[in-house]
Amino acid sequence: MTETLPALTTAERAAAVERLVAAEIAAATVPVALTNSFQAEDMVLLHIVRRHLPNVPVLFLDTGYHFAEVLEYRDRMAHEWQMNLYNIVPQITVSQQESQFGILNQTDPTHCCGLRKVQPLFAALEDYGVWFTGLRREQAKSRAALKEIDDFALPSGRTIRKLSPLTEWSAKDIWTYAAQHEIPLLTLYDQGYTSIGCEPCTTLPLDPNDPRSGRWGGQKLECGIHLPTANH
Numbered sequence: 001m002t003e004t005l006p007a008l009t010t011a012e013r014a015a016a017v018e019r020l021v022a023a024e025i026a027a028a029t030v031p032v033a034l035t036n037s038f039q040a041e042d043m044v045l046l047h048i049v050r051r052h053l054p055n056v057p058v059l060f061l062d063t064g065y066h067f068a069e070v071l072e073y074r075d076r077m078a079h080e081w082q083m084n085l086y087n088i089v090p091q092i093t094v095s096q097q098e099s100q101f102g103i104l105n106q107t108d109p110t111h112c113c114g115l116r117k118v119q120p121l122f123a124a125l126e127d128y129g130v131w132f133t134g135l136r137r138e139q140a141k142s143r144a145a146l147k148e149i150d151d152f153a154l155p156s157g158r159t160i161r162k163l164s165p166l167t168e169w170s171a172k173d174i175w176t177y178a179a180q181h182e183i184p185l186l187t188l189y190d191q192g193y194t195s196i197g198c199e200p201c202t203t204l205p206l207d208p209n210d211p212r213s214g215r216w217g218g219q220k221l222e223c224g225i226h227l228p229t230a231n232h
């Protein structure tokens with residue numbers, strides 16, 4: 001007879017993540033960074049990582065299309081937590097891009113994400129050897145096979161260590177941890193948003209059972225940063 005193990009509590013999950021983060025940081029012989037969209041998952045992971053690496057570089061993709069609320073929250077939390085924040089900007093401004101290509105987020109969002117997210121991040125990651133992300137498997141079917149520890153090949157061919165310690169966490173775990181540790185979260189969650197990216201490509205969820213269904217009007221699931229190496 002198969003015995004069903006009880007689900008881990010949020011505190012038990014947090015303790016396991018803490019052990020992994022501590023071990024990885026202690027063993028790292030290459031620079032470590034954490035990407036932060038300032039959504040709840042990334043803030044929870046940063047809260048844990050900064051206990052072991054207070055000055056961890058925090059990489060934010062400053063696409064030029066963010067909600068004002070995200071930028072205000074970024075600036076407030078960066079100040080309160082004394083973050084070592086890097087605003088990663090694309091090679092061309094929004095107005096240059098719109099003059100050259102039109103409103104790509106309406107006509108070709110994959111091209112837009114490539115210019116404003118994927119290329120700038122992969123260029124920035126060339127300075128690092130370990131990459132922490134707050135990804136969770138439950139977020140989308142495109143993340144169902146997410147690995148906690150993965151080798152990630154950058155377009156240059158260099159491979160870095162991609163760590164997603166919250167892989168198995170539920171949304172409830174994230175909210176519980178944030179409440180227990182009094183982490184203020186983006187006010188957009190209070191308006192019903194469940195996944196928050198650039199403003200033109202984010203709505204309230206179209207399917208209440210799919211937290212990422214408000215991204216890109218349900219037309220795509222990923223900006224391209226977190227696709228398996230073979231797909232970029």
Ligand code: SF4
Nearest residue numbers: 109112113116198201
């Ligand atoms: S999420 Fe939308 S606006 Fe942001 S980079 Fe992608 S297509 Fe462009």
